[in-house]
Amino acid sequence: MWKGSVSPxxxxxxxxxxxxxxxxxxxxxxxxxxxxxxxCSYPAGTNLPDGRLPxxxxxxxxxxxxxxxxxxxxxxxxxxxxxxxxxDGTRAALFAVLGPAKRLPNGHRCEYTFGYVTQRxxxxxxxxxxxxxxxxxxxxxxxxxxxxxxxxxxxKEYRPHLKHFVPSAGIxxxxxxxxxxxxxxxxxxxxxxxxxxxxxxxxxxxxxxxKDVQFSPAFLINRWHxxxxxxxxxxxxxxxxxxxxxxxxxxxFEVRKLYDL
Numbered sequence: 001m002w003k004g005s006v007s008p009x010x011x012x013x014x015x016x017x018x019x020x021x022x023x024x025x026x027x028x029x030x031x032x033x034x035x036x037x038x039x040c041s042y043p044a045g046t047n048l049p050d051g052r053l054p055x056x057x058x059x060x061x062x063x064x065x066x067x068x069x070x071x072x073x074x075x076x077x078x079x080x081x082x083x084x085x086x087x088d089g090t091r092a093a094l095f096a097v098l099g100p101a102k103r104l105p106n107g108h109r110c111e112y113t114f115g116y117v118t119q120r121x122x123x124x125x126x127x128x129x130x131x132x133x134x135x136x137x138x139x140x141x142x143x144x145x146x147x148x149x150x151x152x153x154x155x156k157e158y159r160p161h162l163k164h165f166v167p168s169a170g171i172x173x174x175x176x177x178x179x180x181x182x183x184x185x186x187x188x189x190x191x192x193x194x195x196x197x198x199x200x201x202x203x204x205x206x207x208x209x210x211k212d213v214q215f216s217p218a219f220l221i222n223r224w225h226x227x228x229x230x231x232x233x234x235x236x237x238x239x240x241x242x243x244x245x246x247x248x249x250x251x252x253f254e255v256r257k258l259y260d261l
Contacts, residue, residue, distance in 0.1 A: 029199035030208035030240075031061055038062065043199060064195050065209035065239055071257050072178035073145050077170045083178070087257025089142040094129055098170040104161045110135035115158065115165035117151075120172050124150035125183070127171045128158060130256070137259065138223055144240075144256035147175050149183050153244065153252040177255060181243070185250045190243055197243075207241040215261070223259070236260040 029042050031053070038058020042048040053061065071086040082097045094114070095101070101114040112131040118124065128146040131139045148154050151162055176182035180193045190205060191197075197205035215235050220226040240256040 028206045028208065030210055030238075031058070031065065031198055032210040033058070033062060033212060040198065061195075062209055062211060065198075065207055065241075066211065066237075067179055069179035070177055070181070070194070070239065070241060071255055073147075073175060073255065074178055075172075075175045080172070080174070082170065084142060084145065086142055086145055086255050087259070091131060091140050091142075094142060098127070098129075098168045099166055101166040102164065104158065104164050106157065106161060112139045113158075115161060116168045116171050117162070117165040118171050118173075119167045119169045123172050125171050125173050125175070126151055126154060126165065127168075127175075128154065128254075138225075141223070143258060144254055146252065146254035147171070147183060148252040149173065149246075153246070181241070181250075181253055181255070183250050183253070186248060187245060190250060194241060194243075203245045205241075205243040205245075207243075208239070210236050210238045213237045213259075215259075233261060 029040060031038065031040050033039070038053040038055060038061070039050045040053055041050045072083055073086065074083040076082040076084060076097050084093060084097060098116050101116065104113045104115050106113065110133050112134060114129045114131070116127040116129070118126070126148045128144075128148075129142060130144040130146075132141045132143050133139070137143065146154075151159055173183050177193075181190065185193070187205070194205075194207055197207055198209075199206040213235055215233050217226075217230050217232055220230050220233060221228060236259070238256075238258040238260065240254075240258070242254045243250055244252040
């Protein structure tokens with residue numbers, strides 16, 4: 001993407017096997033549109049072929065998953081009135097809201113992740129913020145935000161790096177997406193916000209969708225530093241939401257937005 005193009009297959013493989021979602025999304029289901037039709041791709045282990053969805057059902061499902069409010073995280077900052085935009089927010093905006101941080105030393109060359117732990121008394125909330133993959137995207141943009149009830153709710157590969165998490169009064173247990181996803185909700189309450197999951201397993205809901213988009217010259221120049229004479233190009237916009245439950249309540253959630261050429 002940096003002044004060039006990466007095939008969708010290469011991009012998908014790189015995404016599935018690196019980043020916060022490597023354990024979970026690599027084999028999970030997602031909804032997508034292609035040539036005006038709507039499909040659902042099922043986890044590899046099920047051996048189910050992609051299923052075509054009725055047009056009305058597929059359109060409604062894609063519109064629900066692409067609700068922009070899912071990608072706005074609000075209630076942040078010391079006064080609880082700051083927001084961050086997943087997919088389009090910047091590192092500068094992140095640092096202004098939660099404080100400067102250094103990249104977690106997790107050993108992944110193409111992964112830039114920052115960790116935060118609340119400073120608020122009586123609160124144990126932690127957050128992981130994944131920036132754009134520097135091998136495929138612009139690492140100055142926020143790719144995902146994960147909010148966990150405590151350290152035990154984090155993906156296990158991040159727990160050894162807790163000493164590198166930055167204390168911040170900008171995160172707390174009431175942080176939520178603009179659409180209403182937050183810690184402590186029941187599965188039924190999550191479905192009011194997000195609808196029924198595209199796929200679910202014990203204690204985990206998966207929501208993922210991909211649709212075709214046309215990237216403008218301005219987007220290509222500003223996001224990926226393409227030459228100024230570049231023409232618009234087709235690509236993909238992917239939205240991913242994962243929700244983990246413990247004792248019947250949301251213990252952790254992650255919202256992610258990715259662009260692909």
